Amino acid sequence: MAAEIDDIIVSERSRDVQRKTFIRADNIFKAVIGFFAFLVIVILVWLGIQLYESSQLAFASGGIWRFIKGSTWDPVTGVFGALPFIYGTLLTSFLSLLIATPLGVGTAVFLAELAPKWLKRGLQPLVELLAGIPSVIYGLWGIFVLSPLMANTVEPFLMDRFGFLPFFTGYPLGIGFLTASIILAIMIVPFIISVSTEILSTVPVPLTEGMYALGATRWETLKKIALPYAKSGIFGSIVLALARALGETMAVTMVIGNTPQISKSLFDPGYTMSAVIANEFTEAASANYLSALIAIAFILLLVTLVVNAVARWLIWRTTRMK
């Protein structure tokens, strides 16, 4: 009898030991995977600090604002002002949004609300493919197909009809702000489509049915119910696309003309922040030059960080409603 009780006590004890090792192993496991998750945060912080420190030389004379407001970029005399690039980035990004937003939202509405299931299933991979084509290939196509088309057909036409507007003047080169914006629009439209389609499909069915039951047409139901409900999420998808456009490099570099100037005409060549980094980084011989380029990368990082955060917040706000 006593031996049996001993046995039980012993086995209880060993099970206890076993449980403790389990708990210890589990905690180690949690700590290890938690550490790797933490690394992601470390990388972002490291990235920020690294770029900030490497751009100090560029901010040394007159600080960050002077750098941003400087409109002259002359590596030969060592004058570095980022304004022409900031102008080019903002202009091409917003112009591309102007083109991509109606097309993207329109396509999303078509996919989410109008298309029969088989068509939706066929079209969605194509939209993903559009997003998956590398930037450099858009650029290649831009140089050899889009740019001649712009120079020979589109830009002369625009000059002919709308030449009285200041942004349709100049010489139709086929490379410049307008061509870059069109390429950008093609590249960012899949982001607007895929996020907006997803957002639209979170609109609760009882709400749309309620509107249909009042005798509303499909468009009226969309306009009164689905679009207001999805508004902030769709806006988020547009902001997300803006972040992409701001940082997009290769395709823009290949068709914008790489001239640091602030011009009103959309036909004129320009430059963007990402393009100047891509083009001049390996040529930057002096420490000042290199630091100025890194400073541009730092500003680009800050801007996309803010824009991305806003986009995520907007999308999160809509999907949370459900």
Added chain:
Amino acid sequence: MKGGGFSYWRRKTSNAFVTILFSSSVLIVLLPLILIVGYLFFKGASSVNLNFFIHRPAPVGEHGGGMGNAIIGSVYVVGLASLLGIPIGLLGGMFVGEFPHNKFSTLVRFVADVLNGTPSIVMGVFAYTVVVLPMKSFSVLAGGFALGVMMIPTILRTTDEILQTVPTSIREASLALGVPYWRTVLSVVLRSAKSGIITGILLAGARVLGETAPLLFTSFNNAFFSYSVTQPISTLPVQIFNYAISPYRDWHRQAWAGALILVLAILIVNFAVRVFSRQRFDQTV
């Protein structure tokens, strides 16, 4: 049930008009895709031959040559990137997916999304300052670092999402058998999420395979076949870029051929992923 005059006519018309408008926006969006893919085959296909795959670029003025070294270089750099991107993305994603509802996980998820949206050229500058400058040389290592960092958020977020779809009952069944938690995650949970995780890794790889900007001043370029981790190397996207902006017709031809190969490679990965994930759904349904 008769139509209600002008107001009804106006409503029907605007409904039809808007429907046409939305449908046509799809066509406008797909037009460039058709044009791009069409041109790739039209201009690229004729230059793709065996030489293209096994030769290095011919010097200016000489006819022929290929992108063999660039193809090897791309595989090399993406392979190295995977060594950095997969462990951090996978293990980090495991934490976020297994403990989804705490502040730390929410923060990690947010940071991953922000990192995912960071311009690739910025990643290149980052890799330049932390790898190229200390080593005083462009290298495969630097390119791999830049692309590796870019792979992390994609892998982390797909792992996260897939693990969250694994039913709690599977975890509980294993835990109830007395299997410790860490083994439950590593064997039971990961196994049922396996195909989803592989999908995420493949997609991340396909995405960075086409990246050019972060490689311009990290892995740089090389006219020769090179296998050293500490030396610059030629990659397919960078080679396409250099050829595209060159003034030589023969190089333009090669750029189109390279672009066709690159897009086909990415298409094949995407297609494989599609087949792969469909298989998985067939099994569960």
Added chain:
Amino acid sequence: MSNSNDINSGIVAQDLKAFFGNIEVLKGISVSMQKKKVTALIGPSGCGKTTFLRTLNRMHELARNASIKGKVIVDGTDIYSPGIDPVLVRRKIGMVFQKPNPFPTMTIYENVVAGLKLTGRHSRKELDEVVERTLVQAALWDEVKDSLRKSGASLSGGQQQRLCIARTLAVNPEVILMDEPASALDPISTAKIEELIFQLKDTYTIVIVTHNMQQAARVSDFTAFFYLGELIEFNNTRSMFTRPQKKQTEDYITGRFG
């Protein structure tokens, strides 16, 4: 067509079949429902009563893969005949859903006039008048008259459902379809809705789906019993609940299955 000429028949279904893909969920329903009366549709869940209700104002076809065969005749017109616009059908035949579904992006006021505003311009005065009239009809006016600018989602469940009824009344339908309108509500709200139905039947033809047999007995003039996609029995409510003709009906209303 003889039924449809009957002055009293509000809605006549003739051999109505409904499908989801290849699955037949209604297997040939023929029934005539009277004008300005309340008809209750009862039966165990999955029997097709809700589907039948949704075929009466062409809501069924909004679901993917859904299709219809047969006729539904309202005022001598088959609402499924070609050339009939479902938009106009739904305007004449309103619907109240199981779960209250006020539009969350609109105020109480906007909710009520949402359907009305679709057709042409209305003066402010006209709209105000409709809002007051229908909210009074829906027994909600006293509770919300001071907060018409608040979101419809800020109301309680019972109030939301009455708001949805007011919204339906505002477009001036002839028929109101109700899909278990009180199933998501507390007993007090349920009583209010039932009282409302009683008042509305002077003006409107009402078809109501309910899983609650006491409710059917309390509010309806006629009852239709559905089982496995078929109409088993249709009679006036009193006879149905006192002397059911079919064994299945008796089993169901005495609680022996379902």
